[in-house]
Amino acid sequence: MYSSYSLSERLVLVHFLAVQLLLIRSVSSLNLTNAYLHHKCLVNQGNYKPGSEYEKNLNFLIRSISTENFKSGFEGLSFGEGSSRVAIRFLCRGDSYGSICFPCYATAVAGLRRRCERNKAGIIWYDQCFLEVSNIEIPVPRKIDQENSFSMHNPSNVNGDIQSFNKKTEDFLYSLIPIATRSPGAGNEPIFYAAGETMLGTKKLYAMVQCTKDIAVCKGCLEWSIGQLSKCCVGKQGSRVLSTTCNLRYELYPFMREDLKPV
Incomplete structure (x- = not known):
């Protein structure tokens, strides 16, 4: 009842x-x-x-x-x-x-x-x-949702060459996109998630990218999100861009579980 x-x-x-x-x-x-x-x-x-x-x-x-x-x-x-x-x-x-x-x-x-x-x-x-x-039927596949999006950043700035840091960070995020959009096997859908770490000088950078599974073009959504970093988060030790269709994040410290993989 x-x-x-x-x-x-x-x-x-x-x-x-x-x-x-x-x-x-x-x-x-x-x-x-x-x-x-x-x-x-x-x-x-x-x-x-x-x-x-x-x-x-x-x-x-x-x-x-x-x-x-x-x-x-x-x-x-x-x-x-x-x-x-x-x-x-x-x-x-x-x-x-x-x-x-x-x-x-x-x-x-x-x-x-x-x-x-x-x-x-x-x-x-x-x-x-x-x-x-x-209250309305959500269309599938979804287009990139730029309207319902926002960004956040770590209050601390990086030391040293900010331009180099931003470039290497964006390059690393771009390198995760093919992993996120790659099919794990014949007949299976892409996982639409990838995470990794890399050395930037003496610092280790941790990053992740992810899309919802009803999105039309995951690659395009993540590329758009990476482009937003130059508007909000230049020289920041950590940043994220989130929407209802994809999100990304990077930090100079680990923020994810390492032992759990999506299925």
């Missing part, structure tokens, strides 16, 4: 929190974070009322997603018709697939509900995932 959802929701969230507590020790030992990064309430798609058909459909989709949905790191689901349609897209960072990403999903659901209360649509980004909820 939909009328009993408030109780069911609490039980589901309690389960989510229990999973988070079980994983927090291993995450901390790897010096990983899942910090909130940014959100955007898509107010042009309107609001929904408590008990409405839209809310029932939203709750149904939220409850229907489990760790099984995150094996490939990405999920896109929709349910309902017309003004009551709900579409959800969710992406796990490439080193956080499966059950490891499930707590981030719980965090994202709670965060979006709180920050975009009663909005039919919104987007929220965390270190290890992003969640998009929409």
Whole structure:
């Protein structure tokens, strides 16, 4: 019964929190974070009322997603018709697939509900995932989403030749694109994720690139994102560019799991 959802929701969230507590020790030992990064309430798609058909459909989709949905790191689901349609897209960072990403999903659901209360649509980004909820059918394949994008950077600047650092960093990011878009085998789709490290003088650079699996041209999205670095992040020790179709990040310290590979 939909009328009993408030109780069911609490039980589901309690389960989510229990999973988070079980994983927090291993995450901390790897010096990983899942910090909130940014959100955007898509107010042009309107609001929904408590008990409405839209809310029932939203709750149904939220409850229907489990760790099984995150094996490939990405999920896109929709349910309902017309003004009551709900579409959800969710992406796990490439080193956080499966059950490891499930707590981030719980965090994202709670965060979006709180920050975009009663909005039919919104987007929220965390270190290890992003969640998009929409009232309209999300077209597939997706075009590059330049509208819903943003950048962040480390407050510290690099020492020495900034121009050389930027050039070598961008070159390394470009070198990851063919890896991300390469098919892992006959009949299999590209993983759309690549990460690596390289030496820049005496410093080691860590970087990753990733696309959602419903994007039309991953290569074009990542090239566009690399181009944004010159507008936001020149000479910074770490930077990232994120959207709803692809993202990238580089740092002078490790920020990803090394032992978990996407499937």
